[in-house]
Amino acid sequence: MEKKRKEKVEDLFSSSEKKSERRKKVKEKQEEAGKTEEENLKEKKAHKEQIAEPESDIKPEEKPPLVVITGACGFIGSWAVQIAKENGFKVRACDLPSAFVGKDDLVGSRARFPEIVKNLADEIVECDITSPETLKDVFKDATYILHIAAILKYDVSWDLLYKVNVLGTKNVFDEILRSEPSQLKRVVVWSTNGIYALPKENELPITENSLVAPPTKYALSKFLEERLAMMYNRKYGIPVTVIRPTAVYGPRETYMFLENLRTFKKMKFLAIPSNFTFSFPSVHAVDVCRAALYLASKPEANGEDYIINDDSELTAIDVMRFAAEVFDKPFYFLPPVPVEIVRAGIIGISFISEKILKKRLIEFEFSWMFGYDMRYSNEKLKSTGFEFKYPKFQDGMRETIKWYEENGLL
Numbered sequence: 001m002e003k004k005r006k007e008k009v010e011d012l013f014s015s016s017e018k019k020s021e022r023r024k025k026v027k028e029k030q031e032e033a034g035k036t037e038e039e040n041l042k043e044k045k046a047h048k049e050q051i052a053e054p055e056s057d058i059k060p061e062e063k064p065p066l067v068v069i070t071g072a073c074g075f076i077g078s079w080a081v082q083i084a085k086e087n088g089f090k091v092r093a094c095d096l097p098s099a100f101v102g103k104d105d106l107v108g109s110r111a112r113f114p115e116i117v118k119n120l121a122d123e124i125v126e127c128d129i130t131s132p133e134t135l136k137d138v139f140k141d142a143t144y145i146l147h148i149a150a151i152l153k154y155d156v157s158w159d160l161l162y163k164v165n166v167l168g169t170k171n172v173f174d175e176i177l178r179s180e181p182s183q184l185k186r187v188v189v190w191s192t193n194g195i196y197a198l199p200k201e202n203e204l205p206i207t208e209n210s211l212v213a214p215p216t217k218y219a220l221s222k223f224l225e226e227r228l229a230m231m232y233n234r235k236y237g238i239p240v241t242v243i244r245p246t247a248v249y250g251p252r253e254t255y256m257f258l259e260n261l262r263t264f265k266k267m268k269f270l271a272i273p274s275n276f277t278f279s280f281p282s283v284h285a286v287d288v289c290r291a292a293l294y295l296a297s298k299p300e301a302n303g304e305d306y307i308i309n310d311d312s313e314l315t316a317i318d319v320m321r322f323a324a325e326v327f328d329k330p331f332y333f334l335p336p337v338p339v340e341i342v343r344a345g346i347i348g349i350s351f352i353s354e355k356i357l358k359k360r361l362i363e364f365e366f367s368w369m370f371g372y373d374m375r376y377s378n379e380k381l382k383s384t385g386f387e388f389k390y391p392k393f394q395d396g397m398r399e400t401i402k403w404y405e406e407n408g409l410l
Helices: 002-051 075-086 114-120 158-179 217-236 257-266 285-296 316-326 339-356 393-406
Strands: 066-070 090-095 123-126 144-147 186-190 240-245 270-273 304-308 331-334
Touching (some): 066 075, 144 158, 158 186, 186 217, 217 240, 257 316, 257 393, 270 316, 285 304, 316 331
Parallel strands (some): 066 144, 090 123, 144 186, 240 304, 270 331
């Protein structure tokens, strides 16, 4: 009996000890678990700190770069204002006082778009590049300057072309020197593809290195303008890029393309001699302005000139066929005709209409260039990485025709 009680007591102590050991083990596990959880939290925190993104060294611009645009109310100028604003720039639009008066004017060579410009631009400055006193502080604080202001006519005197396009540009650069905008990164000067000599077949395509021999007084004034700009680049270190657009089209162009389209639309059918395979250059106004701003940001473009021409490589036949398609006209090929004979006829018509009848049908200075193959390379521009929004004439012109129709012009 005593023996059994002793065994029970031993069993009791044994059971108690076992329970105590179990409790001890549980406690140790809990403590270990708690410690592990704490360590895990510390590890997670440390891991987060390791993978956290460092603060950026790049600080956002306190204010957008300022683009100053001369000739802002014209066809090209108004597009330059619009493209600059769409790309986040602050715009100071400059033009003659008369250019900002009234509503948008869609008539021919005097087309102006003051409403568009005043609605878009941050600042409006009335000035005249032929009057230096009106240019004071126009370029103050400028990061980029797009110098577009010019006389874009073939039937005006040489004195006027020289006064505006050459001496006006000199006034612009003299004011830049005077105001010394410390943050100025580039002045983009508008020239023309027309500065080149009329090419022979083995000299095509025309590149930036092709022979320069301006065939018209307008082209000569633009060549002198760009040489003057490059002189300021070399002598005074003003960063300059020259662009040479070809035939610029697009909405708001109401001078050359619109007149041709009106003629095509009136005809019952469209026809062209089968040997009229000479090239017709073109570029959309939007791409001209995009290229200007793009090149302005490229250090390697400083002191360089660039032809601005799309990828189309259209022939006269391509243009006529396109017009027939757009206006739903029959299209026919005519027998081959010597280009020289047609050129002589066009020169005669332009001379009689302009010099005798005092009515411009065809630009006289332009007429004798008819029939020359004018293929232009855009390889230098594209080598910088620039991409056209309208690489093909047909796509851009369809939009342009729609704009003409919506505005009652076609």
